Amino acid sequence: MINFRLIRHLWLFLAVAEDQNFSRAAKRLGMSQPPLTEQIQALEQSLRVQLFTRSRRGAQLTAAGSAILPAVRKFAEQLERLELAVHEAVAGHAGVLTIGAITSAMIDVLPPLIERFKQDHPLITVSIREIDSADAVPALEAGDIDVALARLEGNLGRHLQSIPLAEERLAVALPNDHPLAAHEAIGLSALADETLVMASRDVSPVYFDYLVGLCKASGFAPRIVHQVRSVATQVAFVSCGQGVALVPASMGKLAPNNVLVRPLDPEVKVVTTAIAWHAGHNNPLVEAVIDLARQRSAIA
Structure with a gap:
């Protein structure tokens, strides 16, 4: 039997944990503070x-509390997905x-x-979640997402x-007052004495x-x-004077005013986006979006 009282208490716990303050959490939830405090106390008593x-200073x-927070967050996300699925079913969506x-x-x-997928499947609701590349594999394995678009190889x-799905020319992000900024393109060996901001190996080991192999082939250990x-964080670190970074050339469109992005010469291309899925779930919707992805892939 579903314990709806426990579900509500966990939802309230999450609100207080996020706001770190009972008054702010109560205001956000549209309730007064005393009932919120009482229900959190009831949850504490039931969990002992x-x-x-x-x-x-608030509520720490x-x-x-810290130990159960990740599980409560995941539970809340699953409830939101269930609620969306129920609403879509009531509305006649498939x-x-x-x-x-x-x-x-x-x-x-x-x-x-998505535009093409919706044309072929107008009754399907597409729900988007922002993730890091490092989150893609565990989220797919846990069934939290059906498909991932991330930097994966x-x-x-x-x-x-x-x-x-997509590849780009590799480039160097560097401060606009850097001596190499005057060059239209930069050789990789020119970075031998530079400090580098890299995307973490934990995110994408390959x-x-x-x-690192490219650098060593150019005669230096980075x-x-x-x-x-993330790539965006690499550029942010460069903006803060923490070094230079190897990034996709398109980051030049998003770089702040004090950062320039110069392509490597000779040209080097890297995969910037791949689509990944769990092959064991046998989901027709996933198969449909994968077929579309294959058709639209920019990589032969």
Whole structure:
């Protein structure tokens, strides 16, 4: 039997944990503070643990509260997906396809893919979630998303498959007052003495190892000072004077005024977006979007 009281209490717990303040959480939830406090206390009593420490500064999670927070967040996301599916079913829609995508894919690759998919499947609701490339594999394995558009290459595991969709010329992001900024294109060997901001190996081991291999083939071992989770963060670190970065050339459109993006010479191309899915789930909607992706792939 579904314990709706527990579900509500967990929802309230999540609101307080996010706001770190009972008053702010109550206001956001459209309720007064005393009932919120009482229901959190009831949750603590039922779980037999203290979830928050209260002070004038607000509400801080205890060790027990921090331990259950990730599971409660995931539960809340699943409830939202269930609620969406129910609403769509009532409205006569035939299903929901959940796509996780990195920011760059949402700008270039995803919009035309969704447009064509909706033409062929007008009764399907497409739900988009922003993810990092590092989130793609665990989200697919957990069933949190149906399809991922991310920077992925190589072996993703026994059950996951992928197709490269887009590739770009590799470029160097550097401060606009850097001596190399005067060049229209930059040779990779010119970065031998530079400090590099790289996309983390945890995000994409194949991509990271490929870039390191390129540097070594050009006669130097890269001096990697920072490893970050996204290309946008690489550019942000360059903007803050933390080094230079190897990024897709299209980042020149999004770079701040104090950062320039110069292409590598000779030209080097890298996969910037791949579409990945769980081959064992046998979802006709996934198969349909994969077929469209194959047709629209910019890589022969």
